[in-house]
Amino acid sequence: MNNAELNALKEEYVAAGAATPTTQFADRAENAELWDADGRRWIDFAGGIGVLNLGHRHPKIVSAVQDQLHKVMHTSAAVISYAPYVQLCQKLCELAPVRGPKRKALLINTGAEALENAVKIARSATGRSGIITFDGAFHGRTMMTLAMTGKVLPYKNDFGPMPGDVFRAPFPNPVHGISDEDSLKALHTLFKTDIAPHRTAAIVIEAVQGEGGFYAASPAYMQALRDLCDEHGILLIVDEVQSGFARTGKLFALEHSGVEADLITTAKSLANGMPLSAVVGTASVMDSSGPNSLGGTYSGNPLACAAALAVIEAIEEEDILARSTALGERLAERFARWEQQFDRVGHSRNLGAMAAFELLDANGNPDPQLTGAVCAKAREHGLILLSCGFYGNTIRILVPITVEESVLEEGLNVIEGALEALC
Secondary structure (H helix, E strand, O other): OOHHHHHHHHHHHOOHHHOOOOOOOEEEEEEOEEEEOOOOEEEEOOHHHHOOOOOEOOHHHHHHHHHHHOOOOOOOOOOOOOHHHHHHHHHHHHHOOEOOOOEEEEEEOOHHHHHHHHHHHHHHHHOOOEEEEEOOOOOOOOHHHHHHOOOOOOOOOOOOOOOOOEEEEOOOEHHHOEOHHHHHHHHHHHHHHOOOHHHEEEEEEEOEOOOOOOOEOOHHHHHHHHHHHHHHOOEEEEEOOOOOOOOOOOOOHHHHOOOOEOEEEEOHHHOOOOOOEEEEEEHHHHHHHOOOOOOOOOOOOHHHHHHHHHHHHHHHHOOHHHHHHHHHHHHHHHHHHHHHHOOOEEEEEEEOOEEEEEEEOOOOOEOHHHHHHHHHHHHHOOEEOEEEOOOOOEEEEOOOOOOOHHHHHHHHHHHHHHHHHHO
C-alpha cells in the first residue's frame, strides 16, 4: 500500500488523539535513514523520539532479537522468568549511578510505567505520599505521570483532575531567568506552603529535560538537591528516559554530576526500538513493597531484554560514548555558526549529543510559529526534525549517534537551508 492508501485507512480507523501529523508511512529503515511507502528517502533526526541512539536496525540488536525469538518469545516474568531478564538487571545494577552498596532493578515496558513504579516504590519505602517535580518536566502520559508532567499542552489539557499529592518547583534554567539558587529557594518555600518535608516521598528530576527543552541541571544543582533530599529523608528519583544510554556522552546523564540517585528510570534507547524500561535503585528501597507488588504481563519481555543486552554490548564495543561526545561537539560548532549567521537563532546548548537551539522573534522572545515552520520546511526536503520546549520554540537533535558523516552533513544542510529561507 502507498502513502495515500494508508492515509485513507488512518483517517477512517485511527483515533485523532493517536494520529500523527505527517502523511508519510515508514516502510523500511537503516541507521539514520528511512524510506516511506512511496519509496521516498528520509533522513531521521528524530530517532523515534530518542529511542534509536544506535540507529534503525543495528545489526547486533537485530541478531540478538532473532536469536531470542527462536528460544522464548513470551512467558510473562510474573509466571516464569528467563535468563535475559536477570542478566539485564545485573548489567543495569552494575552500570547505573545509584547508591549502593547493593542495587536491584525492575523491568517494565515504557518510560511512563517506569516513573509510575518509581513513585510506588518511593511511597512504599518512605511511608510518605508527596511527590515533587519541576516546571517543564515530562514524565509520561498515564494519569500519575501526567500529574507529574509540567506542561499542559498537548499532554493533559482535556483529561480532567489529576492525582493528588504532586507538587511542582521551577527547574533551574538560566535561559528562563531561574538560577540554581532560585530553584532551591522555591523548594524550601514549597516545604512551607504546600508539602512538609516529612510528608515528601521523593523529588523527581530529569538530569536533562527532554520535552522541556534539553536544559541540563548543573552538577552543583544536582549535588544541592542530593543534599536536600538527604537532610529530610527524601528519595531522589532521576528520570533518564530520554537522556540515558549514551545520548549525553555518558551512559547516564547523571554521571556528569558525580551524584548518585536512590532510583533511576530509563527506557527509550535502553532497547533501541524494542519496548522496555527499567527502574534501578538501592536494594533496600527496591525491595520495600514486597512480592508480586510490581510488574506486568509484558514487563521485561524476552525479546526486548535480548535487545537491551545487545545495546550495552554495542555501546562498549563500538566506542559509542566517545562518538556521542564527538557528535555533540560537531553539533555545537554548527549551532554556534548559525547563531552568528541568523539573528533568530539563539541559546544553543548540548550535553554530548543531546543538543538543541532556540528560535526567537525580532525581540528575542520564543517564536514557536517560526520553529514549526522550520520543521515543516525540513520535512519538505526529506528531513524528520522535532521541536520541543516549554514555549515550543526549541529544535532538538536526536539523530542516531551512529549516523554516517555524509548523512549528518546532509541533514544539517537541510536545517541551514530552512533557516536561510525563513530567517
